[in-house]
Amino acid sequence: MSLFEAAFGFGLVSMSVVALAAVGFTMQFGITNMINLAYGEVMISSAYVAYYVNRAGVSIWIGMIVGAVFGAVFSFLLNRIVYTPFQRKGTSLLGMVIVSLAVSLMIANLLLPLVTYNSVSYQEPSGGLIRVAGVVLTTNQILIIVLAVLVMLAIHGLLRYTRLGKAMRATAANPTLAQNCGIATERVVDVVWLITGALCGLAGVVAALNSDSFAVANGAGFLITALAAAVLGGAGQPYGAMIGAVIIGMVTELSASAWSPEYKEVVAFGILVLVMVLRPQGLLAKRGALAAAG
Amino acid sequence: MSTIQSQTEKGEKVSTFQARRSLGRAGLSTLAILILAACGGSSSTGGGLGSGDLLVGVIAPFTGADAGLGPAYYSACLAAAPSINSNGGVGGRQVKCQQFDTRGEPADAVPAANSMVAGHSNLMAVVGCTSDEAATVAPIIDRAHIPMFCMTGQSEFNKTALKYFHRLVPADVFDAYAMVGSALYGPDHTPYKRAALVFGNDIGSQAFVQPATNAFTKLGGTIAINQPITLGASSYRTEVSAMLATHPDVIFTEALGSAGTYLGEVKTLNGGKMIPFIGTSATIDPTWFQQVKSAIGVNDLVANYHGVDLGYSFSGPAYAEFLTNLNAASSQFADAPKYKQRGSTLHLYDGIIMTALAMVAANSSDPKVYNSKIKEIANGVSGATVVNTYKDGVAALKAGKAIRFVGAGGENNFDQYNNSVSGYILVKYDAEGNEVKVAQLTPDQTKSISAAGGI
Numbered sequence: 001m002s003l004f005e006a007a008f009g010f011g012l013v014s015m016s017v018v019a020l021a022a023v024g025f026t027m028q029f030g031i032t033n034m035i036n037l038a039y040g041e042v043m044i045s046s047a048y049v050a051y052y053v054n055r056a057g058v059s060i061w062i063g064m065i066v067g068a069v070f071g072a073v074f075s076f077l078l079n080r081i082v083y084t085p086f087q088r089k090g091t092s093l094l095g096m097v098i099v100s101l102a103v104s105l106m107i108a109n110l111l112l113p114l115v116t117y118n119s120v121s122y123q124e125p126s127g128g129l130i131r132v133a134g135v136v137l138t139t140n141q142i143l144i145i146v147l148a149v150l151v152m153l154a155i156h157g158l159l160r161y162t163r164l165g166k167a168m169r170a171t172a173a174n175p176t177l178a179q180n181c182g183i184a185t186e187r188v189v190d191v192v193w194l195i196t197g198a199l200c201g202l203a204g205v206v207a208a209l210n211s212d213s214f215a216v217a218n219g220a221g222f223l224i225t226a227l228a229a230a231v232l233g234g235a236g237q238p239y240g241a242m243i244g245a246v247i248i249g250m251v252t253e254l255s256a257s258a259w260s261p262e263y264k265e266v267v268a269f270g271i272l273v274l275v276m277v278l279r280p281q282g283l284l285a286k287r288g289a290l291a292a293a294g
Numbered sequence: 295m296s297t298i299q300s301q302t303e304k305g306e307k308v309s310t311f312q313a314r315r316s317l318g319r320a321g322l323s324t325l326a327i328l329i330l331a332a333c334g335g336s337s338s339t340g341g342g343l344g345s346g347d348l349l350v351g352v353i354a355p356f357t358g359a360d361a362g363l364g365p366a367y368y369s370a371c372l373a374a375a376p377s378i379n380s381n382g383g384v385g386g387r388q389v390k391c392q393q394f395d396t397r398g399e400p401a402d403a404v405p406a407a408n409s410m411v412a413g414h415s416n417l418m419a420v421v422g423c424t425s426d427e428a429a430t431v432a433p434i435i436d437r438a439h440i441p442m443f444c445m446t447g448q449s450e451f452n453k454t455a456l457k458y459f460h461r462l463v464p465a466d467v468f469d470a471y472a473m474v475g476s477a478l479y480g481p482d483h484t485p486y487k488r489a490a491l492v493f494g495n496d497i498g499s500q501a502f503v504q505p506a507t508n509a510f511t512k513l514g515g516t517i518a519i520n521q522p523i524t525l526g527a528s529s530y531r532t533e534v535s536a537m538l539a540t541h542p543d544v545i546f547t548e549a550l551g552s553a554g555t556y557l558g559e560v561k562t563l564n565g566g567k568m569i570p571f572i573g574t575s576a577t578i579d580p581t582w583f584q585q586v587k588s589a590i591g592v593n594d595l596v597a598n599y600h601g602v603d604l605g606y607s608f609s610g611p612a613y614a615e616f617l618t619n620l621n622a623a624s625s626q627f628a629d630a631p632k633y634k635q636r637g638s639t640l641h642l643y644d645g646i647i648m649t650a651l652a653m654v655a656a657n658s659s660d661p662k663v664y665n666s667k668i669k670e671i672a673n674g675v676s677g678a679t680v681v682n683t684y685k686d687g688v689a690a691l692k693a694g695k696a697i698r699f700v701g702a703g704g705e706n707n708f709d710q711y712n713n714s715v716s717g718y719i720l721v722k723y724d725a726e727g728n729e730v731k732v733a734q735l736t737p738d739q740t741k742s743i744s745a746a747g748g749i
Contacts, residue, residue: 253532
């Protein structure tokens with residue numbers, strides 16, 4: 001078995017996890033104009049909700065749905081109770097980033113006494129190893145890849161072929177104009193928080209399942225990876241985030257196989273910096289799904 | 295402060311300019327006296343133990359990747375405080391514990407240390423300061439003249455010039471040698487000859503790599519792979535695949551916070567079969583046990599884990615008091631009883647008791663006076679009475695005797711740099727997470743490993 005082939009397989013899993021997280025994050029920003037730095041903490045909170053469901057004897061795949069629902073409701077409430085009042089007061093984008101950072105720290109510190117600092121694991125058999133050429137994956141990892149592909153297709157379908165998707169794109173492009181055209185933009189924003197929150201929750205559970213153990217401290221790491229993929233692809237662009245996830249996921253694994261693993265994140269973030277220098281708007285800015293229609 | 299306030303209030307009633315000027319002078323004089331007193335350390339100048347509560351600062355990671363470390367040290371303080379407080383305190387002063395979170399990052403540790411020393415004039419000792427932050431916080435604490443007990447194995451402290459620094463655990467190099475000893479001389483396996491080094495890429499974990507490599511290779515072993523891993527990553531599958539491809543028969547490891555993920559993936563990618571692994575003394579920890587148990591199952595953990603630790607007896611009057619207080623501390627911190635066999639918890643408990651005894655012995659709450667007494671009480675002087683508890687220590691001191699404190703962690707022998715070194719035992723876990731001694735390295739074995747490693 002070639003290590004490079006094995007790393008390619010692991011890269012498929014990593015990029016699937018990153019894509020789930022990054023697409024939700026970038027949609028949140030693209031449509032609601034909110035850089036939500038509490039995203040990673042909502043992910044880890046959802047992962048813990050699924051953990052407690054799983055610990056009660058329920059399959060983690062059911063727990064994943066519960067985690068997604070929790071993420072949706074949590075994100076929706078976060079926006080309604082915290083972010084929207086600030087935005088109505090005209091808080092600047094930078095101010096909102098600071099607010100979300102504060103929320104992130106609050107969630108992390110409120111979570112700590114509840115779940116403690118101990119690492120935990122889902123009780124779910126990883127399934128047997130499946131080998132295809134040099135690629136070795138567990139059944140769960142293959143299911144994660146399939147799940148990510150289905151979710152990405154669903155997001156594509158939502159944005160391209162539904163009225164809601166068109167309303168989202170219109171709101172993203174010009175909320176005032178969209179409102180004048182009769183689109184209930186506030187309701188659209190609510191729905192966006194629910195959908196992206198569900199993605200966030202789902203991504204949290206998947207990321208925790210992908211890792212053999214997780215702890216409350218992992219929230220920050222989840223955010224950084226999602227943020228990197230989103231920025232790499234072009235902030236606010238779901239397809240860009242998907243491409244960003246492919247690059248981040250693949251590069252980290254392949255560079256670990258080719259070079260010292262301690263530098264795998266250095267390589268991935270080095271590419272991010274390079275792209276930012278050469279193309280500051282990201283890979284797909286202005287040409288993605290949330291760009292102005294037409 | 296209240297003096298200044300009352301003077302000012304009186305002054306407001308007399309509205310002449312001169313009266314105000316006189317009062318201003320008086321106020322300035324009072325202020326100057328108060329500042330001078332404060333510079334002297336408030337009720338801590340030379341003789342007398344002063345009044346008011348005393349504080350033990352626990353400066354360590356309580357959040358972040360190494361969040362499991364801080365609670366072990368905080369538990370030590372929670373156990374030590376009642377030993378002192380229920381026996382008259384330090385000259386009547388009660389000891390309190392306070393956490394100062396470094397997040398395991400030097401950048402966060404510096405403000406935490408500055409805030410601790412600047413905001414608390416009643417600090418009697420500081421415990422914690424792991425390898426994550428020791429290099430940055432120890433000089434700050436030293437400048438404030440506060441005795442500290444650091445849980446770092448970094449070699450830069452082997453011959454430190456910091457007078458207030460104390461280390462009750464050996465340098466990492468000795469931990470690394472003990473791991474090599476476990477691989478080569480462990481009683482329950484044939485000698486391991488091909489090792490994978492899997493250590494976190496943090497400063498503390500990497501300190502083990504070179505000494506372990508030197509000793510192991512010079513004693514006939516082979517390093518199959520040296521794999522520094524990024525702590526906190528969500529997966530190490532590629533790293534694990536690379537490691538498995540080198541076919542090691544044992545893994546040397548310290549990757550706190552990521553051990554569960556890494557070892558879980560070893561089991562998965564190795565077809566459900568674990569490779570034996572040897573952990574540093576930091577892996578004798580309930581958080582680590584829980585994490586790895588969740589990832590690979592308790593049976594594989596018990597069957598494949600080998601650890602090294604300092605030779606604790608977990609018995610005797612000092613340990614009994616420690617255990618009683620630790621269990622009682624669960625009302626303040628529910629996890630405290632979990633640290634009943636955590637070496638660092640035992641040692642820091644001893645460090646705090648020794649500091650309190652040093653204050654009593656010196657009859658001073660001025661660290662510049664009692665700091666040197668700590669070593670005297672730990673090592674003992676000729677003819678010193680051995681005591682195991684704070685109560686006995688105070689009684690002996692009041693009887694005019696010199697004392698040597700042998701605490702829950704056993705004897706201490708500080709060298710001229712305030713480093714205390716003791717011997718190692720080889721251990722395993724039982725299914726409940728208790729440490730089980732399996733062997734002790736003989737002097738000859740220790741000597742041969744040290745010679746091979748370069749010390």
